[in-house]
Amino acid sequence: MRVSDKHQKITQAAVKVFARKGFFNARISDIAKEAKVADGTIYLYFNNKYDILISLFEDEIGKIILKVKLLLENETDPLKMLEIYAVHHMSLLQDQKELVEVLQMELRQSNKFIKEYRNTKFIEYIDIVSDIVHKGQQSGHFRQEVMPGVVKRAFFGALDEMSRLWALSAKPKYTLEETARQITGIFLHGIVVRNS
Amino acid sequence: MRVSDKHQKITQAAVKVFARKGFFNARISDIAKEAKVADGTIYLYFNNKYDILISLFEDEIGKIILKVKLLLENETDPLKMLEIYAVHHMSLLQDQKELVEVLQMELRQSNKFIKEYRNTKFIEYIDIVSDIVHKGQQSGHFRQEVMPGVVKRAFFGALDEMSRLWALSAKPKYTLEETARQITGIFLHGIVVRNS
DNA sequence: CATTATTATGAATAATGATTCATTTTTTGT
């Protein structure tokens, strides 16, 4: 077995266990069992328990960034780009529900407890949104007075809260894609009735 | 000292300690020290460590709900109501930064680790938004096709993510009130340029 | 003031689980 395979096996096991029990309640031995390796083996690939979470976060967000950038590559309409981002974000839940749960909780923990950790991968991910907004302003599609830095946070926050709900509740009313489109619609056009 | 005073002293100490170290890294003895009581005393008022977090959450969200409902009492314009909600939500950060940090993390943890806990107080808090949206639709201010249940999550998520950023970063560019207004503006009118 | 009830204390308990490392197994190179 190649080294990277075992690394990945442990990562995937950790995702499962963290999603099931949360980071603090997860035991190293749980992860080891899930990955079918010995407890000690984990320390050949990671420095400590926290390191598993951090590198998992960086690796997986890295993949998500690559994927969504690829999806956006051939689209120039900023309205459509925002929708693509939203649909992709929500669709993660379908394919990798456990991962989404772990990323959500990691996001709220690593920043708080490891001061020196800056979470640059996450920033890279949400900066995709501000780039779209900025481009949309230059092309005249979006209003000049909205601030890309605010929109990126608000948009991400809206999507993330929706997926938090989804991850918890068993029987959702609408498809993930519909939900993503609705949220995009709100951000693009607002909820107020137009008079024109 | 009245019983309720000690209860509250412990709660307030817990807010401080949880905000500083996070729930799992906080020791009971930390809270006891901060509250200036003995470790054992805490168990006269709470069943266990987790119970401190839960009841803290319920009590404090309860107060927030009362306050915002009071602020909304004399307003009938749904656009303004949404803004009042947003401004109040963001302003919590100014007055009770530690509490906001704790509520944010609690929200991501209690649902996950205590299956039977339903978090009804939180639902009551965000239902204020869906009520506003619903009224706005009845009065013809808001578009019929937006779904109050989606708006409430998206709006809360947007506000919450902004306050997460604020809680982390030391030097914000804008005031909390400006930020709240901007987010409300986006939800009301969207970011797309109007042709009319 | 004496007695009982309430409230508070903090040292002791007892379980837990991250990490280490001496030993074993597997792989590599010749």
Added chain:
DNA sequence: ACAAAAAATGAATCATTATTCATAATAATG
């Protein structure tokens, strides 16, 4: 096939801490 290197094992260690409870302090009662 053999020796050396690399990878893996898992039992033992050791620190950590939530919770308990025998004892003490304080308050209420009559």
